[in-house]
Amino acid sequence: METLCLFAQECLFHSALRIPRSTFRFSPFPSQQWRTHPILRVAMAKSTPMMEQYLRLKAAHPDAILFFHLGDFYEAFFDDAKILSSELDVVLTSRNGNPMAGVPIRRGEAYMNRLLKRGHKVAICKQMEDPRKATGLVRREVVRVLTPGTAIDEGTLVAGENNYLCALCPGEDRYGLATLDLSTGEFTSTDSADLTELADEISRLAPSELLLPEGASQPVKEALPSVLVTPFPPEAFNASSIDGAGLGLSEEGLRAAGAILSYVGETQKRAVEHIRELEAYSLRERMDLDPFTVSSLELVKPLREGQERGTLLHVLDRTVTSMGRRRLRRAILSPLTDRGKIEARLEAVEALTQDDMLIDELQTLIKDVHDLERLIGKLGTSRMRPIDLLLLQKTLAQVPLIAQKLTESKGSSELLEAIKEALGSDKVEPLCKGFGNMLVEQPPVDARDGGLIRVGYDEQLDRLHNEERALRAQIAALESTERERTGIPSLKVGYNRVFGYYIEVTKTHLDKVPPEYARRQTLTSAERFVTDELKGYEQRISLVKERALSLEIELFERALESLASEITLLQSIADALSKLDFFLSLASKRRPPQRLHAPAFHRQA
Numbered sequence: 001m002e003t004l005c006l007f008a009q010e011c012l013f014h015s016a017l018r019i020p021r022s023t024f025r026f027s028p029f030p031s032q033q034w035r036t037h038p039i040l041r042v043a044m045a046k047s048t049p050m051m052e053q054y055l056r057l058k059a060a061h062p063d064a065i066l067f068f069h070l071g072d073f074y075e076a077f078f079d080d081a082k083i084l085s086s087e088l089d090v091v092l093t094s095r096n097g098n099p100m101a102g103v104p105i106r107r108g109e110a111y112m113n114r115l116l117k118r119g120h121k122v123a124i125c126k127q128m129e130d131p132r133k134a135t136g137l138v139r140r141e142v143v144r145v146l147t148p149g150t151a152i153d154e155g156t157l158v159a160g161e162n163n164y165l166c167a168l169c170p171g172e173d174r175y176g177l178a179t180l181d182l183s184t185g186e187f188t189s190t191d192s193a194d195l196t197e198l199a200d201e202i203s204r205l206a207p208s209e210l211l212l213p214e215g216a217s218q219p220v221k222e223a224l225p226s227v228l229v230t231p232f233p234p235e236a237f238n239a240s241s242i243d244g245a246g247l248g249l250s251e252e253g254l255r256a257a258g259a260i261l262s263y264v265g266e267t268q269k270r271a272v273e274h275i276r277e278l279e280a281y282s283l284r285e286r287m288d289l290d291p292f293t294v295s296s297l298e299l300v301k302p303l304r305e306g307q308e309r310g311t312l313l314h315v316l317d318r319t320v321t322s323m324g325r326r327r328l329r330r331a332i333l334s335p336l337t338d339r340g341k342i343e344a345r346l347e348a349v350e351a352l353t354q355d356d357m358l359i360d361e362l363q364t365l366i367k368d369v370h371d372l373e374r375l376i377g378k379l380g381t382s383r384m385r386p387i388d389l390l391l392l393q394k395t396l397a398q399v400p401l402i403a404q405k406l407t408e409s410k411g412s413s414e415l416l417e418a419i420k421e422a423l424g425s426d427k428v429e430p431l432c433k434g435f436g437n438m439l440v441e442q443p444p445v446d447a448r449d450g451g452l453i454r455v456g457y458d459e460q461l462d463r464l465h466n467e468e469r470a471l472r473a474q475i476a477a478l479e480s481t482e483r484e485r486t487g488i489p490s491l492k493v494g495y496n497r498v499f500g501y502y503i504e505v506t507k508t509h510l511d512k513v514p515p516e517y518a519r520r521q522t523l524t525s526a527e528r529f530v531t532d533e534l535k536g537y538e539q540r541i542s543l544v545k546e547r548a549l550s551l552e553i554e555l556f557e558r559a560l561e562s563l564a565s566e567i568t569l570l571q572s573i574a575d576a577l578s579k580l581d582f583f584l585s586l587a588s589k590r591r592p593p594q595r596l597h598a599p600a601f602h603r604q605a
Contacts, residue, residue: 064121073102113155145267149209160325167211169256176252184373185274191253236262247280274380287335324581351411352587372574386443422576435559464548502528
């Protein structure tokens with residue numbers, strides 16, 4: 001009897017009914033069992049079938065705003081509608097006396113991003129069948145749950161910062177902490193016997209969302225920094241999905257990682273391919289910077305809100321990609337303490353400073369690289385759009401050029417050699433050729449809109465396009481033929497999305513209309529007709545367009561499948577590019593006017 005169930009509120013049970021949160025959280029009622037729940041039975045008594053469907057889906061996601069697909073809109077009801085109205089300035093209406101608000105599906109992503117930024121969660125419910133072909137109620141399902149910690153869309157993320165989801169698992173004498181950036185696939189875990197130490201680490205990571213076992217003790221809650229906490233079932237904190245061999249983590253660290261994978265699975269509703277192998281780290285590997293120190297030293301944020309000028313990040317940042325900037329930011333907030341790793345980094349920077357012109361040339365090439373880490377994130381979560389594939393294609397095209405330019409470096413280091421090896425992989429060129437000339441320069445937002453495949457890429461698709469053009473040419477010729485046959489000089493053939501193809505005749509010539517013309521639409525000064533011949537052309541064009549669109553989608557999805565099979569390769573390339581950008585940024589600070597010099601190590605007696 002923990003809190004007043006949001007679902008009960010939305011069924012308008014605003015009395016003191018209290019239901020355990022676990023009754024509904026992420027656990028849709030099996031079969032028809034949900035109908036027998038005493039509260040649901042009352043709620044459904046006067047509901048329509050569609051509202052029953054809505055309430056059932058809402059019951060499975062009580063802590064998220066349910067975007068319910070109705071026609072061309074996402075609709076929200078009850079308290080969800082009130083939130084939409086207040087947060088998004090959407091007009092609040094009603095349906096059968098219940099609060100209701102909606103947003104157009106075409107702009108749905110923008111509205112969802114605004115809700116995520118305000119700390120809300122959104123469950124996207126879509127129609128899973130064509131309403132025109134459905135028998136009875138249209139089948140709908142929640143296809144994805146958006147949360148601040150699992151966001152991957154540009155509208156929600158800051159380009160130069162990571163978006164972390166954390167999970168804290170308290171144990172008897174240790175605490176485990178796992179961290180995932182779903183937008184890049186970075187997956188790490190650590191543990192400690194000191195809760196304050198982990199609280200400082202959480203503060204440094206600044207996660208958008210923190211998973212905590214339901215019923216966690218009050219001392220644990222009070223020790224945590226101010227972040228969005230999502231209670232999660234304790235049974236989800238298990239290590240069954242994690243291979244912990246050789247990681248050196250405690251059971252709590254592995255269980256925290258298991259909770260993150262469970263949460264991602266429940267929110268994404270599909271397999272996620274790009275999450276990297278869990279990387280264990282020790283807090284002793286990094287310098288312990290508590291929140292007060294980070295703030296006082298103005299490492300990444302100024303004491304006064306506003307521009308970054310004056311911060312260490314601003315002073316050192318000469319990166320030209322979002323990947324490199326994120327790596328620089330992580331390095332500043334988590335300084336290395338291992339002398340060997342520090343010297344290896346300094347050696348790489350020193351090697352690049354041997355040739356000032358090389359630094360400029362490499363940075364010029366890297367400027368044309370897009371955020372490969374987050375493009376891979378979209379690929380791994382099956383969220384890649386045509387424009388994303390085009391950006392990925394252009395990025396991979398730059399990789400051989402960067403690899404070739406790196407071979408001209410006068411200096412050498414172990415880290416630079418590893419970067420050269422990753423960028424110079426013989427697998428990169430075949431990957432580029434597979435879809436390098438596939439997309440047009442300005443592809444549509446959605447692959448289902450068609451028109452994304454370049455002419456000459458696929459012979460079968462080119463034949464279909466040629467067939468469609470030939471049919472349209474025949475329709476154009478039909479206009480002059482009909483004018484001559486009917487003697488109507490103003491006759492013209494036109495098209496609109498509502499009525500399709502038509503023959504338009506002004507009212508002054510209606511007496512000349514042949515009997516085989518069937519009236520389709522009446523206008524103020526004209527009538528529109530259709531003939532069997534015109535219907536035949538329209539049907540053939542529709543069939544050809546449908547086949548062409550289906551083939552385009554197939555080619556697009558085939559390219560994504562091919563790339564998805566090479567995610568490990570793509571991630572190694574992304575790592576190499578981000579490291580190179582990071583090293584070049586530091587190397588450029590060795591030049592005037594800064595003339596920064598590498599530190600020298602001295603052993604104490």
